Amino acid sequence: MEWIIIAWWYWTRMLPISKIIAKEMMPIWDKPVIQYIVDWLVWIWIKDIIILTTWQKRIIKDRFTNNKEIENILEETWKIEYLEKIRRPIEIANYKFIKQTNRLWTWWALLQLKNHIKEDFFFINFWDAIYDKNDFQKIFNKFQETKSPVIWIIPQPIEETSNHGVAKINWDKLIEIEESRDIKKAPSNYIRDWFCILPYEIFEILKNIKKERNWKKFRLADWINILLKKTDIYTVKIDSYRDIWNIKKRLKANNKIYKDWSLF
Numbered sequence: 001m002e003w004i005i006i007a008w009w010y011w012t013r014m015l016p017i018s019k020i021i022a023k024e025m026m027p028i029w030d031k032p033v034i035q036y037i038v039d040w041l042v043w044i045w046i047k048d049i050i051i052l053t054t055w056q057k058r059i060i061k062d063r064f065t066n067n068k069e070i071e072n073i074l075e076e077t078w079k080i081e082y083l084e085k086i087r088r089p090i091e092i093a094n095y096k097f098i099k100q101t102n103r104l105w106t107w108w109a110l111l112q113l114k115n116h117i118k119e120d121f122f123f124i125n126f127w128d129a130i131y132d133k134n135d136f137q138k139i140f141n142k143f144q145e146t147k148s149p150v151i152w153i154i155p156q157p158i159e160e161t162s163n164h165g166v167a168k169i170n171w172d173k174l175i176e177i178e179e180s181r182d183i184k185k186a187p188s189n190y191i192r193d194w195f196c197i198l199p200y201e202i203f204e205i206l207k208n209i210k211k212e213r214n215w216k217k218f219r220l221a222d223w224i225n226i227l228l229k230k231t232d233i234y235t236v237k238i239d240s241y242r243d244i245w246n247i248k249k250r251l252k253a254n255n256k257i258y259k260d261w262s263l264f
Helices: 033-043 055-063 068-076 080-091 106-111 133-146 202-209 220-228 247-259
Strands: 003-006 048-054 094-100 121-126 150-155 165-170 173-179 190-199 234-237
Touching: 003 033, 003 106, 033 048, 033 055, 033 133, 048 055, 055 094, 068 080, 106 202, 106 220, 133 150, 133 190, 133 234, 150 165, 173 220, 173 234, 190 220, 202 220
Parallel strands: 003 048, 003 121, 048 094, 150 234
Antiparallel strands: 121 190, 150 190, 165 173, 165 190
């Protein structure tokens, strides 16, 4: 099963440092955050990884391709430990890099990947959070059990749900996702996360979105809710979510790792 990592968003929350380095490549402790995601995928035996990126983020592709000049220097100086460290990310998985020429909407970007997906289901996630690796196993296990689409949902303080898609659930089944609700009317305190297992038929839904009058405003909740009319979607509750989309949250994540290495 293929896994898609979406790494094409702008970097305004990380300015000014993100002007010179892609935020996906900023380190959490001793490696870039995108490497944590790749390592966890390999841990659950996901080997085929598609990274959706842009021409401004060549540094991401450089991370996962050989640099013969550096490798030759390390070999000649017998710095084998460092040689193994830079080769490992390249050798543990099969990568395909898809560059987007226009950064428009998430559903539009995902639609561009239609011809690169070969199976009935695929994984998709964004890069801007880190998790306990066992949560990756949970979503995979739920899919194995149900053979249906699955999404992660994350408990949050109710006052922090207003800027997220909030999941209405019945046990482990998703009933609806509602975006940017008044917190007094929120159906739960569970926000949806960008980790999903989706069916190939989602591409037909995305293709039809452009026929809608308000197609520019479609969010993840909209096309997930359309999919819900066609099939059951199951949820997996996780509690190891650590958002890192700004500098302050990134520092907290570093502190978490420093205090508890067993998580990573």
